[in-house]
Amino acid sequence: MARLHPFTTASFAATTAVVVIASGSRWAAAATVLACAVAAVRTGRLRRFAAACAAVLGPLWASQLMIHALVDRSGAAALWEVGPLRITAGGLDTALGLGLRAAVLVAVGTLAALAVDRHDLVAAIDAAGVPAQLGYIVGAAFGLGPQLAGRSRAIGRAQALRGAGGRGPAGWLRAVRLRAVPLVVATVQDAALRSGHLAARGFPASGAVVRYREVADSRRQRLARRIAPAAGAVLAVVLIAGGGALP
Amino acid sequence: MSTSPSAPPSLLAAPGSRGPSRRSTILGAAGLAVLAGTYIVLLATRPDAVAGGLGEAAALGAFAGYLAAALLLLAAVLPELPTEAVVLIPAALALNIVLGQFVGSVMLPLYLDSIGTVLVGFLAGRRAGAATGLMGTLIWSLFNPTVLPFAAGAGLIGFLAGTAARWGLVRRVYLAPVAGLATGVVAGVVSAPVAAFVFGGTSGVGTGALVAAFRSMGDGLLSAVTKQALISDPGDKAVVFLAVALLVAALPPRLLRGFRSPAARRDP
Numbered sequence: 001m002a003r004l005h006p007f008t009t010a011s012f013a014a015t016t017a018v019v020v021i022a023s024g025s026r027w028a029a030a031a032t033v034l035a036c037a038v039a040a041v042r043t044g045r046l047r048r049f050a051a052a053c054a055a056v057l058g059p060l061w062a063s064q065l066m067i068h069a070l071v072d073r074s075g076a077a078a079l080w081e082v083g084p085l086r087i088t089a090g091g092l093d094t095a096l097g098l099g100l101r102a103a104v105l106v107a108v109g110t111l112a113a114l115a116v117d118r119h120d121l122v123a124a125i126d127a128a129g130v131p132a133q134l135g136y137i138v139g140a141a142f143g144l145g146p147q148l149a150g151r152s153r154a155i156g157r158a159q160a161l162r163g164a165g166g167r168g169p170a171g172w173l174r175a176v177r178l179r180a181v182p183l184v185v186a187t188v189q190d191a192a193l194r195s196g197h198l199a200a201r202g203f204p205a206s207g208a209v210v211r212y213r214e215v216a217d218s219r220r221q222r223l224a225r226r227i228a229p230a231a232g233a234v235l236a237v238v239l240i241a242g243g244g245a246l247p
Numbered sequence: 248m249s250t251s252p253s254a255p256p257s258l259l260a261a262p263g264s265r266g267p268s269r270r271s272t273i274l275g276a277a278g279l280a281v282l283a284g285t286y287i288v289l290l291a292t293r294p295d296a297v298a299g300g301l302g303e304a305a306a307l308g309a310f311a312g313y314l315a316a317a318l319l320l321l322a323a324v325l326p327e328l329p330t331e332a333v334v335l336i337p338a339a340l341a342l343n344i345v346l347g348q349f350v351g352s353v354m355l356p357l358y359l360d361s362i363g364t365v366l367v368g369f370l371a372g373r374r375a376g377a378a379t380g381l382m383g384t385l386i387w388s389l390f391n392p393t394v395l396p397f398a399a400g401a402g403l404i405g406f407l408a409g410t411a412a413r414w415g416l417v418r419r420v421y422l423a424p425v426a427g428l429a430t431g432v433v434a435g436v437v438s439a440p441v442a443a444f445v446f447g448g449t450s451g452v453g454t455g456a457l458v459a460a461f462r463s464m465g466d467g468l469l470s471a472v473t474k475q476a477l478i479s480d481p482g483d484k485a486v487v488f489l490a491v492a493l494l495v496a497a498l499p500p501r502l503l504r505g506f507r508s509p510a511a512r513r514d515p
Contacts, residue, residue, distance in 0.1 A: 063455025084463035098447035109392025140337035
């Protein structure tokens with residue numbers, strides 16, 4: 001199968017999420033999440049997919065359970081009641097509906113993010129005719145994250161070697177200061193140097209520039225990624241107006 | 248290139264101060280109008296059911312409205328940023344993650360994930376601060392899609408940080424937490440409808456417990472989420488503003504010289 005352009009992947013993912021959420025169907029939501037998991041298995045990304053989804057959905061589901069299932073005030077018959085806690089079938093049902101809605105968004109979004117090559121994404125943004133600053137910021141953010149994390153660890157090791165920090169809240173605050181100040185100073189210093197170099201080379205460039213990375217694209221993909229969101233929006237309006245056509 | 252006669256030349260120095268262009272003003276106003284419109288519609292309709300039927304419409308409407316506002320605001324501010332602000336933004340986004348993780352590792356009940364955004368607001372001004380908040384959320388959504396509709400709120404935090412610096416609240420470090428408190432109130436109120444109508448509450452266990460407590464006392468969902476946000480966000484932003492004001496005070500003057508924000512200019 002030909003590789004999808006990053007924007008095509010994003011367009012299809014957004015359309016899927018919107019239509020499934022608009023349908024209000026729990027079966028459609030569960031099937032979508034399952035389909036995303038199957039796609040992750042087939043592309044060898046199941047572990048990363050599951051870990052990313054669990055990290056987001058775990059606390060979110062716990063929060064939704066607490067808010068809707070534990071303190072239902074709808075007046076429905078309680079399944080279990082003690083003090084301010086009041087569990088009802090309606091509350092559990094609301095929490096389930098919200099949980100599935102969030103699961104669709106997270107599963108589809110995570111799968112799309114895992115499917116997109118970050119270098120392709122940056123190249124696609126660069127070639128899309130949007131301000132050059134956007135491509136620079138996205139590309140640099142991907143590169144600088146690991147670099148700064150490594151620098152932060154190195155600063156922490158150096159401070160530990162000289163016995164800086166200490167126990168208790170005061171020691172922790174001192175440790176934070178001793179790590180944050182050199183990290184921020186070095187980061188701003190680097191940005192200052194980079195700014196000069198970029199400005200000297202005429203950033204942001206106006207006019208034609210040479211690109212060293214081409215992202216696979218086709219007329220069919222361009223058409224599909226424009227039609228899909230529009231069709232999805234229309235379908236979503238129809239589904240919502242009809243109160244959800246699916247069970 | 249124009250530089251102030253009293254200041255030594257700097258590689259960072261931007262060409263003379265420019266106001267926003269007509270295009271930027273229109274796009275910014277459109278973004279704010281969409282944000283305000285979505286907020287007012289959500290407050291006016293307040294669907295009872297958060298899941299199913301109107302609940303799905305409110306969720307999609309809130310998501311789409313807030314995201315559209317964020318994209319319009321980004322289109323307004325991004326093309327006009329000077330190079331020194333553009334290079335600072337990705338570094339600030341990485342700082343948000345690295346410092347946020349370090350603080351999070353000790354189980355403090357604070358997010359402190361907007362340190363980089365506030366730093367850019369203080370150093371490079373309102374538009375750069377707003378762009379940092381917006382871009383940070385858009386990039387972070389690749390790892391956590393649920394943050395996407397909160398982009399406008401994050402942009403607002405950066406914008407208000409730049410505004411605080413412009414009003415001189417950062418040069419007196421003791422005023423920084425006050426500006427942070429006010430920023431937290433605005434950010435909390437703006438983000439509450441998204442949390443309530445898109446996700447049915449909050450995304451964290453601790454904040455969820457707070458919302459549940461307010462609900463058990465008889466509050467509606469939006470009211471409970473807003474109260475929780477008004478408890479969590481101002482304190483967090485006050486700490487962040489104070490921390491960043493102290494960090495800016497610790498930066499060597501030669502580094503600050505090129506930035507145009509008042510926070511970057513020290514009192515003699």
